[in-house]
Amino acid sequence: MAMLEVTKLGISFGGLRAVDELSMKIEKGGLVGLIGPNGAGKTTAFNMLTGVYRPTDGGIRLDGQNLVGKKPHEICKMGVARTFQNIRLFPKLTVLDNVKVGLHNQVGYSLIESMLHLGSYRKKEQEMDRRALEILKVFDLDREAGNLAANLPYGKQRKLEIARALATDPKLLLLDEPAAGMNPNETGELMDTIRLVREKYGVTILLIEHDMKLVQGICEYLYVLNFGKLLAEGTPKEVLNDPAVIKAYLGD
Amino acid sequence: MTFLSYLISGISLGSVYAIIALGYTMVYGIAKMLNFAHGDVIMVGAYISFCTTSYLGLSPLVSVLLAIVVCTVLGIVIERLAYKPLRQAPALAVLITAIGVSYFLQNAALLIWGSSSKTFSSVVGDWSIKLFNDQLTITGVTIVTVLACVVIMVALTLFTTKTKLGTAMRAVSEDKGAAQLMGISVNSTISLTFAIGSGLAAIAGVLLCSAYPMLMPTTGSMPGIKAFTAAVFGGIGSIPGAMIGGILLGIIEIFAKAYISTQLSDAVVFAVLIVVLLVKPDGLLGKRVSEKV
Amino acid sequence: MKQSKNLLAGKRDTLISFGIVIVAFIVVQIMIMTGNISSSLKGQLVPICAYIVMAVSLNLTVGILGELSLGHAGFMSVGAFAGIVATTSLAETIPAAPLRLAIAMVIGAVCAAIAGVIVGVPVLRLKGDYLAIVTLAFGEIIKNIVGVLYIGRDSSGLHFSLIEQKFELAEGGKMIINGPMGVSGVTKISSFTAGFVLILITLFIILNLVHSRTGRAIMSVRDNKIAAESIGISVTRYKLLAFVISAAFAGMAGTLYAMNFSTVTAAKFDFNTSILILVFVVLGGLGNIWGSIIAAALLTVLPELLRAVNDYRMLIYAILLIVMMIFNNSGVKERLMEKRAARRAAKQVSKEGL
Numbered sequence: 001m002a003m004l005e006v007t008k009l010g011i012s013f014g015g016l017r018a019v020d021e022l023s024m025k026i027e028k029g030g031l032v033g034l035i036g037p038n039g040a041g042k043t044t045a046f047n048m049l050t051g052v053y054r055p056t057d058g059g060i061r062l063d064g065q066n067l068v069g070k071k072p073h074e075i076c077k078m079g080v081a082r083t084f085q086n087i088r089l090f091p092k093l094t095v096l097d098n099v100k101v102g103l104h105n106q107v108g109y110s111l112i113e114s115m116l117h118l119g120s121y122r123k124k125e126q127e128m129d130r131r132a133l134e135i136l137k138v139f140d141l142d143r144e145a146g147n148l149a150a151n152l153p154y155g156k157q158r159k160l161e162i163a164r165a166l167a168t169d170p171k172l173l174l175l176d177e178p179a180a181g182m183n184p185n186e187t188g189e190l191m192d193t194i195r196l197v198r199e200k201y202g203v204t205i206l207l208i209e210h211d212m213k214l215v216q217g218i219c220e221y222l223y224v225l226n227f228g229k230l231l232a233e234g235t236p237k238e239v240l241n242d243p244a245v246i247k248a249y250l251g252d
Numbered sequence: 253m254t255f256l257s258y259l260i261s262g263i264s265l266g267s268v269y270a271i272i273a274l275g276y277t278m279v280y281g282i283a284k285m286l287n288f289a290h291g292d293v294i295m296v297g298a299y300i301s302f303c304t305t306s307y308l309g310l311s312p313l314v315s316v317l318l319a320i321v322v323c324t325v326l327g328i329v330i331e332r333l334a335y336k337p338l339r340q341a342p343a344l345a346v347l348i349t350a351i352g353v354s355y356f357l358q359n360a361a362l363l364i365w366g367s368s369s370k371t372f373s374s375v376v377g378d379w380s381i382k383l384f385n386d387q388l389t390i391t392g393v394t395i396v397t398v399l400a401c402v403v404i405m406v407a408l409t410l411f412t413t414k415t416k417l418g419t420a421m422r423a424v425s426e427d428k429g430a431a432q433l434m435g436i437s438v439n440s441t442i443s444l445t446f447a448i449g450s451g452l453a454a455i456a457g458v459l460l461c462s463a464y465p466m467l468m469p470t471t472g473s474m475p476g477i478k479a480f481t482a483a484v485f486g487g488i489g490s491i492p493g494a495m496i497g498g499i500l501l502g503i504i505e506i507f508a509k510a511y512i513s514t515q516l517s518d519a520v521v522f523a524v525l526i527v528v529l530l531v532k533p534d535g536l537l538g539k540r541v542s543e544k545v
Numbered sequence: 546m547k548q549s550k551n552l553l554a555g556k557r558d559t560l561i562s563f564g565i566v567i568v569a570f571i572v573v574q575i576m577i578m579t580g581n582i583s584s585s586l587k588g589q590l591v592p593i594c595a596y597i598v599m600a601v602s603l604n605l606t607v608g609i610l611g612e613l614s615l616g617h618a619g620f621m622s623v624g625a626f627a628g629i630v631a632t633t634s635l636a637e638t639i640p641a642a643p644l645r646l647a648i649a650m651v652i653g654a655v656c657a658a659i660a661g662v663i664v665g666v667p668v669l670r671l672k673g674d675y676l677a678i679v680t681l682a683f684g685e686i687i688k689n690i691v692g693v694l695y696i697g698r699d700s701s702g703l704h705f706s707l708i709e710q711k712f713e714l715a716e717g718g719k720m721i722i723n724g725p726m727g728v729s730g731v732t733k734i735s736s737f738t739a740g741f742v743l744i745l746i747t748l749f750i751i752l753n754l755v756h757s758r759t760g761r762a763i764m765s766v767r768d769n770k771i772a773a774e775s776i777g778i779s780v781t782r783y784k785l786l787a788f789v790i791s792a793a794f795a796g797m798a799g800t801l802y803a804m805n806f807s808t809v810t811a812a813k814f815d816f817n818t819s820i821l822i823l824v825f826v827v828l829g830g831l832g833n834i835w836g837s838i839i840a841a842a843l844l845t846v847l848p849e850l851l852r853a854v855n856d857y858r859m860l861i862y863a864i865l866l867i868v869m870m871i872f873n874n875s876g877v878k879e880r881l882m883e884k885r886a887a888r889r890a891a892k893q894v895s896k897e898g899l
Contacts, residue, residue, distance in 0.1 A: 050775060051774075052771065052775075071774070071779075072774035072775055073774045073775075073777050073778055073779045076774070076775060076776055077777050081776065082775050084771075084772065088769045088771060088772035088775075089768075090764065090765045090772065091768055091769075092764065092767075092768055093761065093764055093765065093768060097761055097764075100758070100761055101761045101762060101765040101773070101776060101778065102776045104761070104762055104776070104777060105777045107758075108758070109757075109758065111786070114753065114757035115750045115753050115757075115759075117753045117757070124758075164776060165775075165776065167776070168776050285674075286677070286678065334867050334871070337871045337874075337877075338870065338871060338874055338875055340874075340875075340876075341870075342874065343673045344607075344611065344613055344673075344831075345870045345873070345874040346870075347613055347674060348866065349866070349867050349870040351615075351820060351823070351866070352863050352866030352867040353863070353867060355859060355862065355863035355866065356860065356863035356864060356867065358859075359859040359860040359863055360860060362859075363856065363857070473816075477678070477682075481678070484675070484678070513693060513708045515689060515692055515693050515708075516689055516690070516693060518685055518689055519685065519686040519689035522682035522683070522686050523686065525678070525679065526679055526682060526683070529667075529675055529679060530667050533671065
């Protein structure tokens with residue numbers, strides 16, 4: 001059984017059919033790309049997978065469990081984490097605290113312990129610090145731990161968002177245009193990081209990306225969306241040589 | 253018959269709320285901010301009219317025109333000085349600033365005119381129509397208020413739909429960036445909106461005080477908040493919505509005063525606001541707006 | 546090192562907050578002992594303590610959670626009247642005033658917290674401006690309802706009614722809350738020391754909360770709701786939690802405040818009081834706890850000291866509020882900071898003699 005099974009997923013906004021009959025199957029440990037021209041419905045698909053939008057029809061199953069109708073925070077607890085196309089960090093929190101919020105459901109203590117700083121507070125906070133720094137180190141952000149997230153340069157903000165998502169210990173990680181706004185050097189570095197993350201954390205990755213170098217370089221399988229519908233799927237080589245896909249990207 | 257006379261007072265009060273709500277709704281629609289000080293502009297308008305008639309002996313009509321001019325200018329100045337620097341600021345900061353402006357106007361009025369209430373003499377005069385063998389009295393203020401409300405609503409609707417400036421306003425309300433690219437000056441459109449809203453507030457202030465002749469620095473704040481409730485009730489951003497919401501709210505308030513308790517009438521009005529926001533957050537005639545992720 | 550500055554900022558804020566309160570308490574005690582305190586200032590001590598607790602608790606909602614509440618005085622009102630009913634009812638059972646006050650505060654806190662849940666569940670689903678206006682509405686509703694509340698007590702227990710007094714008290718019974726007339730003849734059992742202890746407890750709990758996983762969750766909701774949800778934070782839960790805790794402390798402040806006066810009416814806790822507290826929070830700095838303490842204390846004391854300014858007090862607050870917001874949010878501050886940084890960098894360069 002596939003880890004993520006999306007069947008005939010669709011959503012309408014008023015009369016507009018943003019995504020229609022989208023079906024995907026992603027195996028555990030896979031690194032899959034979701035590509036397509038602007039406005040094809042890729043981010044909308046992510047929003048349905050993470051519960052931000054409720055699909056009008058179709059089903060989403062993660063390891064057999066239904067995700068449709070669940071709230072975003074519940075879906076996160078079930079093992080789906082994501083990043084955003086337009087970065088959404090917690091700007092007034094430190095880099096360390098951004099990751100520690102991600103650990104919120106991983107390391108817990110009670111409200112009373114929060115208010116009185118008693119019991120396991122100290123021990124649990126230390127554990128959170130340790131785990132957060134460990135994740136930050138993977139992204140080479142550990143030296144920025146005390147800085148405010150708002151003060152990070154753009155590239156590091158993108159990395160921090162991935163680090164924060166990883167802190168929730170996801171089975172499935174959704175990356176929405178992780179290389180947007182990066183130069184070729186930074187993109188190359190990002191590709192290494194994504195590969196490393198998959199190996200180190202055993203996480204399955206689905207990513208939206210326009211940078212074909214990145215897509216060809218790391219994705220094992222691709223889904224192509226166009227006007228809300230699945231246009232093609234297959235290995236990067238098959239898909240990127242498909243005349244229909246080329247037409248969708250370049251026009252007639 | 254008492255029911256009918258309550259209904260008429262309700263419509264009269266509601267018409268004042270509707271005129272204030274029109275100002276709220278236009279500013280909210282275009283500047284996307286809750287102009288908390290709008291209610292206090294009403295108070296300023298009423299004081300201007302009061303001073304020019306009582307101290308300068310001007311005729312009521314001239315005093316109303318003066319009040320409109322002063323409030324229009326005041327509205328533009330407030331927008332330029334306090335709100336314009338905050339176009340990119342978070343909503344919380346803008347709202348707190350608006351509360352600051354509201355407080356400023358109230359306390360400035362307190363220093364200028366003192367805390368004791370002034371007795372406002374009706375600008376409409378003291379005439380009334382008696383119906384059904386004198387069982388039902390409709391005052392001149394009521395008639396003028398309701399008429400003014402209808403005229404203003406029709407005029408505003410025509411203005412926003414038929415004129416170039418009105419179209420520019422709607423464009424800015426939909427998408428500031430795109431409107432700017434089309435050559436519309438966003439700043440002057442916002443100024444214009446504040447000008448119109450504040451001018452209407454002056455009219456509302458004069459009519460409100462003609463019906464309820466107690467004028468104090470805090471006179472505008474409660475009607476202002478209730479008119480915002482009315483704007484939300486009718487659907488924020490919608491001109492007919494503001495009118496329907498205002499009149500319904502006025503009727504609810506007068507009935508609550510008459511049949512439940514004078515002290516609880518405000519509680520009833522606010523309970524209506526809460527119920528509306530929970531059941532139909534976009535109001536009776538509002539559009540749904542959702543955040544893009 | 547630069548980065549450790551932010552990591553230790555929490556500890557520093559805690560120390561400053563407690564430091565200010567303890568030093569101020571000692572100074573005032575010395576002033577009282579040496580007789581160097583005016584009677585009007587002495588009369589303000591308990592209200593100041595109540596205002597500080599109000600400001601610190603409102604800062605939890607506005608500064609830490611990032612939602613504007615304009616009805617904080619409503620919760621103070623609930624706490625005040627619940628506390629009055631509690632102390633009057635317990636007068637014989639618990640003769641020791643400090644213990645009775647403490648129990649009344651807990652009851653005031655619980656009642657205000659319940660009101661907080663009733664208000665918060667519907668209200669916190671709304672956003673921004675709507676939320677602010679609805680908290681205002683609820684504050685007014687609470688004021689109106691308390692204003693028509695009649696509570697009396699006699700040998701058979703407590704009696705309640707709304708709008709008009711619908712019960713007869715037995716011989717020896719006593720009206721506690723008398724509708725719009727409010728409460729009169731309260732035994733004043735609040736003291737400056739009680740206020741001081743309440744401030745310490747408030748600071749301890751709220752500062753601890755801010756520097757815990759709960760506090761981080763609340764701040765993440767403030768900074769970006771959608772992102773917070775995406776990493777498993779239940780936005781509704783943490784909004785409600787912050788709001789209710791804030792209401793509970795407002796309730797305690799209300800009890801403290803009420804037990805300092807012999808007469809209390811519902812009209813005392815109106816929209817203007819809510820705004821006054823908001824002024825303290827904004828001028829002290831959103832999210833800055835010790836700023837709230839200083840602002841609440843100074844702005845209550847200053848007009849007492851500077852009689853001449855008193856007339857202009859609210860006008861000045863209003864101007865300060867506007868100027869602060871524009872300074873902090875329109876880019877003026879950023880430009881000034883950049884200039885300063887540039888100057889510092891230039892100095893550095895000239896020192897290193899490049």
